[in-house]
Amino acid sequence: KQEVTQIPAALSVPEGENLVLNCSFTDSAIYNLQWFRQDPGKGLTSLLLIQSSQREQTSGRLNASLDKSSGRSTLYIAASQPGDSATYLCAVGGANAGGTSYGKLTFGQGTILTVHP
């Protein structure tokens, strides 16, 4: 059974800091890994999707890396801003059941990020 863990559970930083969020997973046989942002009471906004054949993806101030063999991913946020305050969720994709493949996402519990001015 795939399990996803995110560390730290919460993080508070001053504006302008560079920061790293960590995600680990127990089964390295994944197909992809996705990082999401969730604002309070809202749905999920996809930030970055890394396919299993890739090592990293970048979008603006965000960079996500994937190391399948060690079961780890990191999300790096450069020059953090108060608008980055949200919960960040990591999810690993893919599952096979009885020979039928389907795109199930298994999520971690998230890291609550607060960036104060």
Next chain:
Amino acid sequence: ETGVTQSPTHLIKTRGQQVTLRCSSQSGHNTVSWYQQALGQGPQFIFQYYREEENGRGNFPPRFSGLQFPNYSSELNVNALELDDSALYLCASSLDRGQTYEQYFGPGTRLTVT
């Protein structure tokens, strides 16, 4: 905006009642997945529908059921509501059912069971 919509936004039901939540996928997406997110937790996979058939299921009892329609809309039905069913319900659509396809999430429906 992902193009995935959900209704209603909020809903309050009484224990033992039945509820139907609705989702409209992005045009052309033949796969929809439903997730339950309890307060302070990550979303949990309920099931996935592909071309109007259930294509995979998480650890949820049979009182959680779904339907998918040819017009890219889908429903999540929950019978005999329990207090623990209070959560944010998210649907996600994808272009196809394979593992590599990105899932696009809707804004969710907040269900409160009293």
